Amino acid sequence: MADPYSPGSSEDFDRLYRDTYPQLVRTLYGVLGDLAAAEDCVQDAFVRAYKAWPRFRPERPAAAWLHQIAVNTAISYRRKQRLREVGELLKRLGRPGAGQDPADLAGRSELIDALTAQPPKRAAAFVLRHYHGYSNRELASMFGVSERSVNEWQRRTADNLRARLGGSPLPISGGSRVDLLLEQMDEA
Amino acid sequence: MRPEEDGSEELQSRLRAELDALPRAPPRPAQARYQLPPVPSSFARRFGPTLAGAAAAILVIGSAAAVIHPSIFNLHSAGARQNVRPPDAPVVPAASASPTVSPHSGPTQAEPEAGSPEPQPETSEKPESSPEPEASPTPSGESGSGDSSASGDGGSTANPSPSPTDH
Numbered sequence: 001m002a003d004p005y006s007p008g009s010s011e012d013f014d015r016l017y018r019d020t021y022p023q024l025v026r027t028l029y030g031v032l033g034d035l036a037a038a039e040d041c042v043q044d045a046f047v048r049a050y051k052a053w054p055r056f057r058p059e060r061p062a063a064a065w066l067h068q069i070a071v072n073t074a075i076s077y078r079r080k081q082r083l084r085e086v087g088e089l090l091k092r093l094g095r096p097g098a099g100q101d102p103a104d105l106a107g108r109s110e111l112i113d114a115l116t117a118q119p120p121k122r123a124a125a126f127v128l129r130h131y132h133g134y135s136n137r138e139l140a141s142m143f144g145v146s147e148r149s150v151n152e153w154q155r156r157t158a159d160n161l162r163a164r165l166g167g168s169p170l171p172i173s174g175g176s177r178v179d180l181l182l183e184q185m186d187e188a
Numbered sequence: 189m190r191p192e193e194d195g196s197e198e199l200q201s202r203l204r205a206e207l208d209a210l211p212r213a214p215p216r217p218a219q220a221r222y223q224l225p226p227v228p229s230s231f232a233r234r235f236g237p238t239l240a241g242a243a244a245a246i247l248v249i250g251s252a253a254a255v256i257h258p259s260i261f262n263l264h265s266a267g268a269r270q271n272v273r274p275p276d277a278p279v280v281p282a283a284s285a286s287p288t289v290s291p292h293s294g295p296t297q298a299e300p301e302a303g304s305p306e307p308q309p310e311t312s313e314k315p316e317s318s319p320e321p322e323a324s325p326t327p328s329g330e331s332g333s334g335d336s337s338a339s340g341d342g343g344s345t346a347n348p349s350p351s352p353t354d355h
Contacts, residue, residue, distance in 0.1 A: 013222075017214065021215070022212045022213075022214055025214075026207040026210055029210060030207065043220065043222075044221070046221065046222045047222045050222035109202075111199070111203060112206055126203075127207070130200040130204075131200070131204060161199055
């Protein structure tokens, strides 16, 4: 088990940076679909985390805390990106734009394309669960929603990904035994 | 509950293959952005030079206007001077300036007073503050109190000194 991090310690924050940077980049790459944008948002997230580092509570996992900050940063980035796109569309007065750079599109897989088309929180929750191994309960605590909402996110995201990638839908909806009981209660 | 139990193994394996292909080595902490000093906000960076230039332009234009048209400021200040009079300043009537100032003084002393557009009748109401009537050689009505009716100046009851209209 890794040594705990001491809030306010610069050395521990540097260690946290080395330990969690790759995980955060992968999570945000799944949300944004652009490696440069993901690294930029991760750097911004560490700036925010460094400011809040003295107030960090050591009883909660540091990686989950950083992921929460990073996902919020990515959500803000996507919102600003949408506004920029709208502004550029207005500047062109509705004329079609040049389109995306083919070099950018060539490096992206269909799965990442389909994932970035999802709402950012759902995409992040999908990556955190299916790549980093977070449970739906932990994700519910991270995003401040109910566990049922996270289950619904996972189900809809998986269905949307399969529809875009051309796969068959799941016979069983995702979730734990508790989630299945909750769904049965809803259907009753 | 592990992610593999919900049946999305295919998606999970594809996602793992995509994300594992990304570079793993992080930049050194010394090169991290949180180590750098804070930069100005986007608003300051975007509009700061513009606002500074606008302020400089306003200053230059205002200074140029003050240099080219100083009369604007002179008119205002002249008007202010005309309406302001020291409380203890001697009140000299413009029409009676030459004979009453001094028996030996000429009209030159009265010329600035004669050119003044301010209302002179106000001076006739303050005889006691004027030193000239005291220096007048006239024998009567110098004190100005109660003897105004005996003076030659019929029109002004408070001014004992003879007016130019008398001669």
